[in-house]
Amino acid sequence: MPSPKVDHSKPVDVNIAALTPQVVHYRLWRRDNANAPWVICGGGPVPGHAQLAAIPAGGDVDYWFGIGGNPNDPYSVVMTFAQGGKTVPDGVVHENGTTDANGFARVEGKVSFP
Numbered sequence: 001m002p003s004p005k006v007d008h009s010k011p012v013d014v015n016i017a018a019l020t021p022q023v024v025h026y027r028l029w030r031r032d033n034a035n036a037p038w039v040i041c042g043g044g045p046v047p048g049h050a051q052l053a054a055i056p057a058g059g060d061v062d063y064w065f066g067i068g069g070n071p072n073d074p075y076s077v078v079m080t081f082a083q084g085g086k087t088v089p090d091g092v093v094h095e096n097g098t099t100d101a102n103g104f105a106r107v108e109g110k111v112s113f114p
Contacts, residue, residue, distance in 0.1 A: 001109070001110055001111065001112055002090060002091075002092075002093050002111045002112075003090055003111070003112050003113065003114050004081040004088045004089070004090050004091040004111060004113060005088055005089040005090055005091075005114070006055060006081065006083060006088050006091075006113055007054075007083055008054055008055060008056050008057055008113070009054055010054055010083050010084070011051055011052060011053055011054055011083070012051070012052045012054070012055055012081055012082070012083060012088075013049065013050075013051050013052075013081070013082045013083065014028065014042060014049065014050045014051075014052060014061070014079060014080070014081055014082075015047070015048070015049050015079070015080045015082065016046050016047065016048045016049075016065075016077065016078070016079045017046060017047045017077070017078055017079075018046050018047070018067075018075070018076070018077050019076040019077065019078060020069075020073075020074060020075045020076045021069065022067050022068060022069030022070075022073065022075050022099065023045075023067070023068045023069065024045070024046035024065055024066065024067050024068075024075075024077055025043070025044065025045055025046065025065070025066045026042070026043060026044065026046055026048050026063065026064065026065050026066075026079075027040065027042070027043040027063070027064045028040070028041050028042035028043060028050055028052075028061055028062070028063050028064075029041060029061070029062040029063075030052060030055065030059065030060065030061045030062075031059065031060050032055070032056050032058075032059045033056065033058045033059065034058065034060075038062065041061070046065075046077070055113045056113075057113060057114060058112075058113070058114075059112075059113045060110055060111065060112050060113070061110070061111045061113075062108070062109070062110050062111075063079065063093075063107075063108070063109055063110075063111070064106070064107070064108050065077050065095060065105075065106070065107040065108075066104075066105075066106055067099060067104065067105040067106070067107070068099070068103055068104050069099055069103050070099065070103050071099060071100070071101050071102060071103045072098055072099060072100070072101060073098065073099045073103065074096070074097070074098050075095075075096065075097055075098070075099060075105060076094070076095070076096045077094075077095045077096075077107065078092065078093070078094050078095075079092075079093040079095075080092050080093075081093075081111070093109065093111060095107045095109070
């Protein structure tokens with residue numbers, strides 16, 4: 001599980017891009033600690049961008065990518081976490097795979113902020 005090193009007092013920019021020609025949609029959820037409820041904080045077509053309020057230590061961001069294209073085709077999606085216009089250390093999530101026989105794939109994951 002990725003753990004971007006952020007300044008917990010500043011907003012976080014999340015950028016999502018497809019590196020292959022499939023159609024990709026994304027959804028983001030966040031929670032500020034393990035006892036907090038999950039809240040939708042971004043979503044839409046890729047390329048996409050969401051600006052998140054400062055994430056406290058112990059916070060998480062969950063992500064979902066829906067991918068559509070040709071059957072059995074490799075895909076690559078990258079998501080970056082940045083502050084002040086620069087990607088933070090350990091702030092790159094790279095998801096690779098292959099669409100199924102119908103041309104679809106779904107990716108889910110979680111990013112934790114120490």
